[in-house]
Amino acid sequence: MTEETALERERRAKIARWRSEGKEPYPWSFPGRVPTDVVRSAAAGLTPGESDPARSFRVAGRLRSLRRHGQVAFLDLDDAAGSLQLLLRADLLGDEAYRGWLADLDSGDIVGADGVASVTRRGEPSLEARSLTLLAKAIAPPPEKFHGLQDVEERIRRPYLDLLTSAESRERLRVRSLLVREVRRYFEAAGFLEVETPVLVPVAGGAAAAPFVTRSNYLGADLRLRIATELPLKKLLVGGAEKVFELGKSFRNEDLDSTHSPEFTELEAYWAYADYTEMRGFFEGLLAHLAGRAAELLPDSPARTKAAEAFRPPSRTVDFVDELERASGIPGLLDKSREELREIARRVGSTVPDSSPRGTFLEKLFEHFVEPTIDRLTFVVDHPEATTPLAKRHRSKPGRVERFEAFVPGYELANAYTELNDPDDQARRFEEQARGTGGDRYAYDADFVRALRYGLPPCTGIGFGVDRLVMALTGAESIKDVILFPIARTRTE
RNA sequence: GGGCCCGUAGCUCAGCUCGGUAGAGCAGGCGGCUCUUAACCGCAAGGUCAGGGGUUCGAAUCCCCUCGGGCCCGCCA
Secondary structure, rough: OOOHHHHHHHHHHHHHHHOOOOOOOOOOOOOOOOHHHHHHHHOOOOOOOOOEEEEEEEEEEEEEEEEEEEEEEEEEEEEEOEEEEEEHHHHHOHHHHHHHHHHHHHOEEEEEEEEEEEOOOOEEEEEEEEEEEEEEOOOOOOOOOOOOOHHHOOOOOOHHHHHHHHHHHHHHHHHHHHHHHHHHHHHHHHOOOOOOOEEOOOOOOOOOOOOOOEEEOOOOOOEEEEOOOHHHHHHHHHOOOEEEEEEEEEOOOOEOOOOEEEEEEEEEEEEEEOOOHHHHHHHHHHHHHHHHHHHHOOOOHHHHHHOOOOOOOEEEEHHHHHHHHHHHOOOOOOOOHHHHHHHHHHHHHOOOOOOHHHHHHHHHHHHHHHHHHOOEEEEEEOEEEHHOOOOOOOOOOEEEOOEEEEEEOOEEEEEEEEEOOHHHHHHHHHHHHHHHOOOOOOOOOHHHHHOOOOOOOOEEEEEEEHHHHHHHHHOEEEOHOOOOOOOOOOOOO
């Protein structure tokens, strides 16, 4: 385990000194404190060098830095509202108390302060301290005060240290929370009911991805972590629900990269008696609303500009097949056999297994020829049936399904269908998927097909990655930038 | 899975090309300073140079392996 450094020994000695004076280094509470911005605004009217004994305040937060100048000292205190300078004067606190404070306090300590609003001679709004209270002694020193935590590995493994020193990281945390709240409100305002379906499932269906497998002692059986919420949510529509959504984690046992995380936050919504055209209108409304909110929330920056560019109307719409044929210069793709498609895919560098289902090769070609050309919000519509086992056959385009995917530059944002609700067709599509001996397959969920036999109303559904949505809205480069605790290898110490 | 790059004090970084036994700043210790805000000045302290092996009289430096991380490619509705 970690050996104690000389620095930490020094700080423990300060705790011991503190206790020997009968004081508690980790007290239980600190009632009556106000956020630091309250003091800042109270001090705003004062002239430099002035303090106002009539306006006394109690604040609490973390000491970021201490500047000692003999008989006077300046301490920077951070709380969630911002930062406030504490002014310590030996002539006000008494020489012994003053020296004691400076001897026992370190940057990183959580402290409380009582004092009065003041402005220093140099014009900094401050709290002129009358007394200080140690609220939690920090034994480990905080990261470097100016550069912060630069080591990428440490930032991932110990996000709290990154938050401690990086205002930018704290800002991302706040913006993500506010945007997710807006998403919830938008669905609720449209009459959607938020529900929770199981994370632990016997069959992980609704998508083609490797699940995490775990074990139930009670059941004496293996369970999987869900890879999507599609199937249980549709079962709720069979049960009579008409508008539901779930916002929660899904898990896919795949690699981590700038747009994929094994554990990610997903929103899926299902809407009875509506089709994918109506869903698209609803979703575009959501995006327009969120882009507006993001513009308000984010400080002006290249990232904000990048995000705004992607969502600047009008959005583009392209037909999956037409666009693929145009971009690749290969006509008649829909009529080509699995073998022909496989050959074309291999020619452009795809290495998916030869035995993959036909739809996989079409998707590879799309990724290769069309995705790199996407430079703003783009809706790709009406995919070949072979790519999509859970979507309803297109009402007028043969061989297609009613589906749209929303893309921003670099990644897919959302995926929506008019949902397949014919139980016999569903069973057949699952079987077609299963016939591919390699590649990815949708797990056959027998209970889902059974549910459809009782009648799923015509409906539309959408799924999108919340992490990716936040990335797109904030212009983040990596999914790790919007996830507080990204997955990391367990380190053996 | 393939390629490239990185790992030096608690933190931020030099030193590696061209081998000679470890440097700075911040933080911490001691001393000084009544207006600083990356405060400043002086003194002292702080290291398994990610880990292991090899080459060499001698390795932070060169070679190999392992661990951890990053980026790109592949794979991943």
